Amino acid sequence: MIRAAAKWLAMIGMLWAANVHAALTIEITRGVETGTPIAIVPFSWEGAVKPAQNVSDVVGADLTRSGRFAVLPSKDYVSQPHEDKDVVFKDWRILKAEALVIGSVRLVAPGKYQVQFRLYDVFKESQLAGFRYTVGPELLRSVAHQISDIIYQKLTGEPGAFNTRIAYVTLEEPVHARPVYKLQVADSDGFNPQTVVRSTEPLLSPAWSPDGNRLAYVSFEDKRSKVYIQNVADGRRELIAQFAGINSAPAWSPDGKRLALTLSRDGNAEIYVMRLDTRELRRLTHDPAIDTEAAWSPDGHDIIFTSDRAGSPQIYRMSASGGSAERLTFDDDYNARASYAPDGKSIVFVTRQQGNFRIAVMPLNGGPMQVLTDTSLDESPSFAPNGRMIIYATEVRGRGVLASVSADGRVRQLFKFEEGDVREPAWSPYNRDLQYKE
Amino acid sequence: MLTQKLRRNPGRVRAVFYAVLVHVVVIGLIVIGFRWTSQTTSDQKVIQAVAVPQTPPRKPEAPKQPTPDEEQARQKAEAEKRQQAELKKKQEEQQRLEVAHKKKAAEEKAQKQKEQEQKRAAEVARQQEQKRQQKQAEQSLKQQVEAEEKASQDAARAARAATVVDQYKALIRQRVTHSWSRPLGSTKGLKCVVRVRLTPSGEVLGATVVRSSGNPVFDRSVENAVYKAEPLPLPNDPTLFDNFREIDFIFDPDKDKEANT
Amino acid sequence: MKNTKHLAASLLLVLALAGCAGEQATKPGAAEEKGGAAAQTAPATEQGAGGAALSEQERMKAQRQAELLAQKRVHFAFDSSAIDDEARAIIEAHAAHLVANPSINVQLEGNCDERGTREYNLALGERRAQAVEKMMKVLGVAGNRIKTVSYGEEKPLCQEHNESCWRQNRRVEIVYK
Numbered sequence: 001m002i003r004a005a006a007k008w009l010a011m012i013g014m015l016w017a018a019n020v021h022a023a024l025t026i027e028i029t030r031g032v033e034t035g036t037p038i039a040i041v042p043f044s045w046e047g048a049v050k051p052a053q054n055v056s057d058v059v060g061a062d063l064t065r066s067g068r069f070a071v072l073p074s075k076d077y078v079s080q081p082h083e084d085k086d087v088v089f090k091d092w093r094i095l096k097a098e099a100l101v102i103g104s105v106r107l108v109a110p111g112k113y114q115v116q117f118r119l120y121d122v123f124k125e126s127q128l129a130g131f132r133y134t135v136g137p138e139l140l141r142s143v144a145h146q147i148s149d150i151i152y153q154k155l156t157g158e159p160g161a162f163n164t165r166i167a168y169v170t171l172e173e174p175v176h177a178r179p180v181y182k183l184q185v186a187d188s189d190g191f192n193p194q195t196v197v198r199s200t201e202p203l204l205s206p207a208w209s210p211d212g213n214r215l216a217y218v219s220f221e222d223k224r225s226k227v228y229i230q231n232v233a234d235g236r237r238e239l240i241a242q243f244a245g246i247n248s249a250p251a252w253s254p255d256g257k258r259l260a261l262t263l264s265r266d267g268n269a270e271i272y273v274m275r276l277d278t279r280e281l282r283r284l285t286h287d288p289a290i291d292t293e294a295a296w297s298p299d300g301h302d303i304i305f306t307s308d309r310a311g312s313p314q315i316y317r318m319s320a321s322g323g324s325a326e327r328l329t330f331d332d333d334y335n336a337r338a339s340y341a342p343d344g345k346s347i348v349f350v351t352r353q354q355g356n357f358r359i360a361v362m363p364l365n366g367g368p369m370q371v372l373t374d375t376s377l378d379e380s381p382s383f384a385p386n387g388r389m390i391i392y393a394t395e396v397r398g399r400g401v402l403a404s405v406s407a408d409g410r411v412r413q414l415f416k417f418e419e420g421d422v423r424e425p426a427w428s429p430y431n432r433d434l435q436y437k438e
Numbered sequence: 439m440l441t442q443k444l445r446r447n448p449g450r451v452r453a454v455f456y457a458v459l460v461h462v463v464v465i466g467l468i469v470i471g472f473r474w475t476s477q478t479t480s481d482q483k484v485i486q487a488v489a490v491p492q493t494p495p496r497k498p499e500a501p502k503q504p505t506p507d508e509e510q511a512r513q514k515a516e517a518e519k520r521q522q523a524e525l526k527k528k529q530e531e532q533q534r535l536e537v538a539h540k541k542k543a544a545e546e547k548a549q550k551q552k553e554q555e556q557k558r559a560a561e562v563a564r565q566q567e568q569k570r571q572q573k574q575a576e577q578s579l580k581q582q583v584e585a586e587e588k589a590s591q592d593a594a595r596a597a598r599a600a601t602v603v604d605q606y607k608a609l610i611r612q613r614v615t616h617s618w619s620r621p622l623g624s625t626k627g628l629k630c631v632v633r634v635r636l637t638p639s640g641e642v643l644g645a646t647v648v649r650s651s652g653n654p655v656f657d658r659s660v661e662n663a664v665y666k667a668e669p670l671p672l673p674n675d676p677t678l679f680d681n682f683r684e685i686d687f688i689f690d691p692d693k694d695k696e697a698n699t
Numbered sequence: 700m701k702n703t704k705h706l707a708a709s710l711l712l713v714l715a716l717a718g719c720a721g722e723q724a725t726k727p728g729a730a731e732e733k734g735g736a737a738a739q740t741a742p743a744t745e746q747g748a749g750g751a752a753l754s755e756q757e758r759m760k761a762q763r764q765a766e767l768l769a770q771k772r773v774h775f776a777f778d779s780s781a782i783d784d785e786a787r788a789i790i791e792a793h794a795a796h797l798v799a800n801p802s803i804n805v806q807l808e809g810n811c812d813e814r815g816t817r818e819y820n821l822a823l824g825e826r827r828a829q830a831v832e833k834m835m836k837v838l839g840v841a842g843n844r845i846k847t848v849s850y851g852e853e854k855p856l857c858q859e860h861n862e863s864c865w866r867q868n869r870r871v872e873i874v875y876k
Contacts (some may be wrong), residue, residue, distance in 0.1 A: 020687040024603075025686040026611050031620030031663065060720070068622050084493040096666045098619060098659075116490060121658070123665045127492035135485055146487075156621070157655040202853035224848050225821065246825055246849060249818045262818065268829070269822035290822040304795055306819055312778065313819055334778075337816040350816055357814060377860070379816055408624060424817070436487035 011426040035070040036155060038063065039097040043117070043417060044082035047107025051137055055105055055115055058144035059151070062162045062189065066152060067411045072097055076115055084127075086116060092122045096189055099128070099155055103147075111136050115143050119151050130156045131436055139433060141187065146434050161384035164188045166391060166400060167196070167206040167215055172420040183217055188384075188427075190415055196232060197368050204424055212429045216240065216250035227261060229276075240274070251294045251303075253320070259295035260284075260303060271305055273320070284322035295339040296320065304328065304347060306336040315349055329362070331369055337380060341407070350379050359392050361407060372409040382427045383407075391415075393423040400426040529681070543593075549585055551583045556581065602673050609671040614687060618663035621655055628656045629690045632664055638679050640669035648686070660689040767792030772870040774807060780826040782834060790831055794838035795868070805840075807831050808872040809849040812865035817851055824849035831871045846876075858865055 017245075024390045040063075043056040063069040074080075078091040082104045092100050103117035118130040128429040129150050133143045145163035152160030165185050173179045178200040197203060201220035208215060209229075216229045227247045230237035241247035245264030252259060259274045263281075270285045271294045285291040289309035296303055297320075304317045310327065314339045318325040329335035334352035341348065351360040351369065356376035361371040372390070381392040384404075391404045396414065400421035415422075560574035631649035634642055645664050650657050664687060672682050757775030773786035782790065799806060830848035836842055857864040 009707055024607065024681055024684070024689060026607060026614070026687045027690060027693065028611065028614055028618060028660075028663070029689075030615055031618030031659075031691075032616060033620055033622060035622065036659070070619070093665070096617070098662045098666075112459065118490065123662050124658075130490035130492065131487040132490050133487050139485065155635050155655070156623070157653070158623075202850070204821075204851075204853070220850070220853065245847075246821055248821050262822065264822070269825065282695055290819065290826065292822050293816065293818045306816070308819075313815070334815065336819050352815075377814070395860070398858075411623070432484060434487065437489070437649045 007128060016396070035068050036099065037072055037095075037097050038099040038101065038121075038151075038155070039072045039092055039095060040074070040101045041077060041080050041082065041103075043103040043105050043115075045105050045114075047105075048177070049107075050433045051107075051113060051136070052138055053140040053144065055140060055144040055147070056101070056103060058141060059101065059148045062145060062148035062160075063151065065189065065413070066160070067406075068152070068156055084137055087120065089120075089122055091126045094119075099151075100148075101151060105140075108134065113137065113140060115140070115147075117147050119154060133434065134390055135434075141191070142434055143432075145187070145189075146436065150436065158388055159386040161389060161427070161430075162188055162385040163431045163434065165212075165384060165431065166190075166402075167208065167426045167428065168393075169203050169206065169424040170420045170422050171400075177212075183215070185215075186430075190417070191283050196230060196235070198360065205249055206424060206426045207252055208426055208428045209252050210254055210256045210429060212432060215426075216252065218248045218250070227259075229259075240276075240279075249292050249294060251296060253296050254298055254300045260296065262292040262294070267375045271303070282322070284318065285325070297340050298342060298344040302421050304338045304340070306338065315347070328364075329369070335360075339381070339383065341383050342385055348383060348390055350381065359390060359405065361390075370409065372405045372407075373403075373412070380426075382423050382425055384427045385430050389427075391425045391427050393425060459486075552580070553582070553585075599675075599678060602675070602678060606671060606673050606682065608680075610685070613670060614663055614667045617666035618689070619659060620691065621659050625691045627687070627692065628653055629692070630657050632660055632687045632689070634664050634683055634685050634687060636670060636672070636674065636685065638672065640672045642668055642670075645697075651689075656689075660687070663689075667669045676682060707856070764792050768796055771873050773873070774866060775827055775869045775871075777865070777869065778815070778823070780823065780830045782830055786831075787834070789873075791838060792832050792833045795838050796845065797835065797840045798838070801844075804844045804846070804876045805835075806846045806848060806874045806876055808854075808874060809847065809851075810854060810870050810872065811852045812868040813852050813855060813860075814865065816854075817853075818821055821849050821851035824851045826867075827871050831873075 003410070005151045025216065040056050040060050040221045042054075045051075061072045064071050064170045072095055076095060078094070079086070079088060081087045081102050083102070086104065087100070090425070099123050099183065101117060102120075104116065106114045112134060113136070114132060114134050116130070116132040119128045120126065121128055122163050131147075131150070133139075135143055135342060142163060148162040149160035152158070152162070154201035165187055167183065167185045170182045171179060172182075178380045181201065181203045182195045182394045183197040183203050183206055184193045192431055193288065195221070196215060197217065199219060199221050201223065202248040203220070203223075204218040206215050206217045213233065214229055216227060216232050218225050218227055220226075224243075225246050225248050226239060227241040227250050228237050229240050229250075230289050240250070240259065241261055241263065243263050245267075247263055249262035250259050251261075253273075257276055259276060261272050261274055262269050263272050264270070266283070267291075268288060269290045269292050270283060270287070271291050272284045273284060274280065275282075284294075285305075285307070287307065287309050289307050290313075291305055291307045293306040293310075294303050295305070301320055302317050304315055305318050307316050308314050308323065309316075312333045313336045314327055315329040315335050316325040316327050327340075328347070329349070329351075330350050332353055334350075334357075338349035338352050340346075345365070346361050348359065348361045350357055351371065352358075353371065356374075357378050358371050359378050359381045360369045360371045373392070373394070375394050377395040379393050383390055388407050389404050390407060392403060393400060394403050395401070400423045401417065402415040402422050402425050403412060404415070556574070556578045560578050628651040629649070630647060630651040632645050633648045634645045637643055642665060645661055647657050647661065670682075672679065767789050769791045770792075773782065775781070775786070776783070793805070797803065807828040809826070809828030811820040811824050811827075827849065828849055832842075832845050832847050833873075835845060839871050852868070855864075855868045856870075857867055
């Protein structure tokens, strides 16, 4: 009798205890890595003539290319809302979409399009963002890229880099004809390449001005290296440096008023800074070694550069007004072509490991270098303005191509180009023709 | 000299004054106009997006969006109702167990008495004939075995219940794992606990983040994972639902054995 | 002097074509055939009294000079601008030629192989050209007759990704103007 009672009490006790906190804990340590599922309803169109750009297609392609999203196919959509009042969240829950994008494009006046979009959190049934743009047809693609940036930022917490451009040099060597070098500018997705400079002699080192309107570059059109600055939109250009010897490696100061240059007018390659308004030159390095490939810190205070004063090329840092230089790289016997990440906290550069030239990043707080690529002829790394992607030049099957790698090394992609050799990529700052405020 | 000249010709003074005035006005207009033009061109260069805020909730779908006070009251009432229902259920459960237990105790007692009686009868029979003794012995043995079987069946049932819970736990884990679109990018050091209340059919009554990872994107992804896993697989046996009524999901990618960056 | 110059030029052209297979090989056969004419490009002091019976040693020396002069490139080790013995001999021959022919000038074009960064290679190419220039000056060539330019890795002779091609590209071109 007593034993039975005891058993009974124990049972009650256990039940009571179990009900105080959750009865069950389940640990989840993995998920699927196909990206956040997102539904993008093809934007509606109102107007006589359909515009050349399909805004929602561009957005879908951007988000897919980022590797962070799985865009659900529209043929599976139960409904196709274009306005807020038509959204039925259940329709999207059953597709397991975590986010939903709807929108519309309307021709509101001759040559004036109104583009509107909304981004929703499906399970919370709330709007995360919504904007309306009124633009001419030439800006429709830019609008699409900015919409991608907004969606990307809202859903990943990181800024996107879709509304940007890339500059690069191509070389075609037709048989029985002179080689053709082209400095081109295209959207960050490779669309719409425009030739900015065309030459039968080498072109190198394109560098974007901070306002994204001009490119500085090195041209051998006069059979030796000279530095030019050219306005991208109208092609007007100025000859900036044609001193005796080398004129190369142009790098804009963050305020756009000065250009760092490598000149050997005083005997060997040294770093100078030129004030663009007065053309006044100031010499920063005084070393018989090669000093070149200057790059400014985002706050404009420091310049990092390549120097072989210690016997082989390494990265050094000095004040932007010159003075003593501090060595930054110590691993491996070749480190060159460094540039800052947009937040100024780390640098990307080319390093040589056992004869292989690879892209590496290194924090400036003394942490170790991290090598991001495993190929062997990588060069010219350039950060995207969101600091998350790095574009660089590499070789695939004997041909020069462009590739991008995420700053943590996880995602790598190749850019597609037509025939010819592609090299010297430079990622532009954010396009400034469109702005949005939270 | 000049002043003398001017005094002699007041008309000329006025003329000069007006001439200067007109010049000033014209120049002023040009300056202002220039500034105005340059302002508008710089404005036209950058196109501002216009924010379209979330449309306020639609009234016709009344149950969906009540006023905050109504909502609170309603939720409170619902919560109370739920609590009471749960309490009642708990009480019923306890009563059922009490009864089962009493029954069990009574059964055991009866069993014991029976055994004793049989033993006595067996002993008496043994004194008479060996066959009858053996038969009785066999019978008592048989009954003993049956009693043991019954006891072990009870234990097995309890154990089976435990296995079933484990099985469904594994099923739920698998379902949620497959529904979790893990944020790409580093998730090092991120851990989030979501407490989920379920209906007996596996639907999510509510999911709350009881321990945030500090990263809102990570938190949102785990909440979404739980919702996307609906309906969660639950055992048919309603007596086992209590184990699954409330589940704490601990999302901890650092614990993934197959190491990732 | 003009005749000699024309003869030297056409001779050099022939010898250059003979060595055109991309190798640094000298063709003793061709050199020997033109041995008589080649002797005329040797420094004036050698010609002595009408070149009728040059000693074997002198003829060998003149031949060697012609071979060296036919080399229009000197090559370098990776990431280096140091002049090795082979390069030195070639540069000496050219320096001697320039000293003997004060009316001609020379352009030294520095080049690199494809490895490493383009801008650093532009500077490295220049350093190589300057190394050759320095040596020529030491050997008596006036500085204002020498021009240096660097093409970095932009003007390779070959495109393969192997050491033999890379070595070909690490060079200073000696171009007479």
